[in-house]
Amino acid sequence: MTVPESTYRVQLRPEFPFTEAAEIAGYLRDLGIGALYASPVLDAAPGSTHGYDVVDPTRARPELGGEKARQELGRRLKEAGLGLVVDIVPNHMSVEVPKANRWWWDVLTHGRDSEFASFFDIDWDRGPLLLPVLGDDAAVAELSVEDGELAYYDHRFPIAPGTEGGTPQEIHERQHYRLIGWRRGNAELNYRRFFDITNLAAVRVEDPKVFAETHGEVLRWVADGDVTGLRVDHPDGLADPGGYFRRLRENAPDAWIVAEKILHPGEPLPQSWPVDGTTGYDALREIAGVFVDPAGEPGFTELANELGVKTGYHRVEAEARRLVTDRILVAEVRRIAALLRDVDPEAARQAVAETMIAFPVYRSYLPEGTAHWAAAIAGARQARPDLAGALDALDAQVRAEPGGELATRIQQTSGMVVAKGTEDTTFYRYTRFAALNEVGGNPDRFGLDVEEFHRLAAEREAGHPAAMTTLTTHDTKRSEDTRARMAVLAEIPGEFADAVRRWTARRGIDEPSLNLLAWQTLVATWPIEPSRLRDYLDKAAKEAKLRTSWTDHDEQFEADVAAWPDDVMGDAELAADVEAFVRRIEGPGYANSLGQKLVQLTAPGVPDVYQGTELWDFSLVDPDNRRPVDYAARRGILARITDGELPEIDASGAAKLLVVHKALRLRREHPGLFRGYRPLRAEGAAAEHCLAFTRSADLAVAVTRLPIGLDAAGGWRDTVLPLPGGVWTDVLTGREATSDLATLFGRYPVALLVRGDA
Structure with missing residues (x-):
């Protein structure tokens, strides 16, 4: 098996294609990296900046340079002695531009008679395929026919053979799909999607034929030795994650395989998965947590309560998850409830929803891990004793048929409810201490003591020594250095509370949870460009879904939030006060950054360095964390360090690059240590x-x-x-x-x- 000594995550995009990645191979070798770890490289939706919206898994993405450039990247990496780890996306494909996805286009053209009809998770018994792309249902009157296709502004859809003739609306009624108002998607969709993103349609990789078609090209690269490792995105969305990983391992016996599996504290990785470990969110929680002072908890709780920020974590989480089941993933919940036999439909819907709300982890993997399923049922019974009969029936049917459709769908959907309700909603509402609000995090657990850290590190070495570890990813809510500086606040809760009171009285945001998050974010990223902070706060406000959201806008509130960064930084007295506070925590923040980085690079597991974070990186959630990286500057600093310079700990970040370089080189050249x-x-x-x-x-x-x-x-x-x-x-x-x-x-x-x- 080819286990890298370390990895370096690169976000490929049209502006940073295969050729650009090849150009940094020598730099990564000199830095001490063992393998380049690339974001998805298969053909994606036109202009995609991340690659998770795959449209054709049978070829390297042309916008990144295509097959020839991919091969050249592989050659350059081999010359540098580096492996290549590729991120793959088995759960879904992009259907945003139907014509870009030839399989989806064929399904729209021929319906269930398409040779690709079984590739997607579609409920054909509910009639034509519903596509929520119109402004509203009445907009069907705006359809036209252009070049033999149905057109709705920039959208194009196929016309099935033999259905031509008549008005565009009459042609539309003859198709295997129906274009509907976009607001109907959450409640009426009849194909499974990725979370609430209707442009990403779920793929049935549990079917051996679909697995072979979607994985054949990547597995060819593995067999040829061009790809040495695979990072598997979102396995919790699959019908049978264990079966999927066993098939993947059979086809890639020597590859290093890690799963993007978020483990709650104390939750083990399923024993039957033949993988090397997770992508490291559990390690992130532990490493970051040991740099947080638990003594700061009362002060932050007091401040949050005073400002009107809710501090009952589990209540906030349950409310957010219920929002997901009752308003966002309504179609998915109804589809599952319809599978529950001999139960009133509304009682079945509520029982399914309450069970997913009560899940203590992302999902169960029956017949493995029955304790998690039992805990979800018990939690639902406690929350809704009036649903006892429906919950009993649900529990009995799932346990009797753990491989049945009901059990499969409720398990693969529970992860969506937890992720959407917790990571994408609760973490923007429960803002008591945002450093803890991280993917895989546990915000109601304030820090981690040293002895528990030792125990967990020893467990990783004993159980999954080749698991990936990380401090920053493309999915984290903030970068490692932002989080490290924010952690300093736990040591001075009183000082920070006094500052927030002053600042809020002068320039507060009229929504308590966003207001507290904004001040924490401002000091953790200072100095930050107002435009970056504005974009972050806009996303945070919409993800919280309290005063505004992505679909139901409060225009005035959004305008007030958009004006906040400039208002704060344009207030000379306030800005000076913030800057003085930042000077107080900047040095300790650097110490935290160096400490957590050295621990991550040397502790059990395979450490990943996210692009650019070998220097200080005070990024926020995506897309902020996908900004271009200045490799010329990093090469220059590395050259000085290799010449013997011992840099000062200052704003340049050179001291961090020293730590990264020395630890990685030692790890690569002396693995026996x-x-x-x-x-x-x-x-x-x-x-x-x-x-x-x-x-x-x-x-x-x-x-x-x-x-x-x-x-x-x-x-x-x-x-x-x-x-x-x-x-x-x-x-x-x-x-x-x-x-x-x-x-x-x-x-x-x-x-x-x-x-x-x-």
Whole structure:
């Protein structure tokens, strides 16, 4: 099996195609990376900036350079000694531009007689395929016929052979599809989609023929040795994730395979999945959490309550999930409820909805993990005792037929309810302390203690040592450095609360949860361009769905939010106050960033570096985190470091690149040092401020945590880190190490130690 020592995630797009990725192969090699990890590379919707909207899985994307450029990228990576990990999307395909997806176009043309009708998850028994693309149902009068196709403004749809003639409206009534008002999609759609995105139609990869057609090209690249690893997007949406991974492993026996599976605290990865681990959101939660001070929780709860921000996490989450089942995924819930036998339709709908709302994890995988299914049923019974009969019937039918359609659909849809309700709604409503509001996060758990971190790291080494670890991805709500600076606030809750009170009185946003999120975001990303902050707050407000949303706009509120960044930064006195506060937390934020990065790069698992984050990166949620990366600047800094420069910890971020480079090079050139895991505990007055561990007898890692509290208590004082006997050297500085932490951390708040000539 080809397990990379590390990966570097690159977001390919028409402006950064295969040729541009090939140009950074030498830089990644010099940085210490083991494999380039690419966003989806198969043909995607025209102009796609991310590639998850695949339209043709049988060819490399022409807008990225096509097959020839893909092969050249593979050649350049091999020359540099790098592997290639590719992100694949088995759950869905884009149908936004029907003609771009030849399979979908054929289905629209021929209906259930299409050779591709079984490729998509369509409920043909409910009549013609409903396409919610019109402004409203009356807009069918605006259809025309152009070049032998039905046209609605820029949209084009096929006309089935033999159905021509008459008005456009008469032709439309003869097709295998019906164009309907877009607002009807959530309630009436008769094909499964990706979350609430009607432009992404679900694909039935549980069918061996569909699997072969959708995976054949990528598997050819694996067989040819061009692709060494696969990252599988959203397996929870599949009918049978375990069966899918077993088939994938059979066809790619030597590939490194990781699943984008979000694990709740304490939830194990299904044992039957033949994968190397997850894509690392669990590691992110643990690594980021150990840099958050639990003592800050009461202060932030008090501030949130004072401002009118809800602090009952589970109540907020349940409300958000119910919004999803009752307003957003109505069609999916009804389709599932119709499968429940001998139960009143409305009672069945409510029972299905309540069960998915109560899921303690994203989904269950019956017959594996029955405890999670049982917990969901129990939670639904507690919330709605009046539905006991319907819930009993649901539980009995699912348990009796764990491979049946009812069990399959409710399990693959529960992940949509949890993700849409929690990540995409609750995390923008429950803004008490936003550093915890991360994909795979647990916002009602304020931080992680050192001993629990050690236990979880040891478990990863024992169970999934080749799992990916990460701190930033294309899906995270904020980048690692934004989160690290935000974590500093947990050490000074009183100071931050006083500042927020002053700032809110002067320029507050008239919606409490967004107001508190905005101030946290402003100090965590300062200095930020007003346009970037404006776009972020607009998305946050719409995702929260409190005062406005993507579909039901409050124009005045959106205008007020859009004006806020310029209003704040144009208020000289307020801006100066914010800037002074940022200076207070900037240095400790850098310390947190270096600490969490060194831990991620050296702890158990395969570390991923998201594009550009080898320097400070204060990004927010997508698309902000897909901005272009200045590789020329990074090459220049790396050259100085390889020449021996020990950069200062300053706004340039060079100190972070030093840490990334030294750790990755050591990991790639001496992999034997990174075996095993044991806690290493400091002793003395400030011991709680040191997180340390060994990976082997000859490698130790030590970092600073809670730096403001450390400084306030008088620094390291007599605190020591008892190192095993022998001469130890700090790889970061090249200097001989000492057990005295004040000396060890004299140059940097982190240390990467090797013993002897190891």
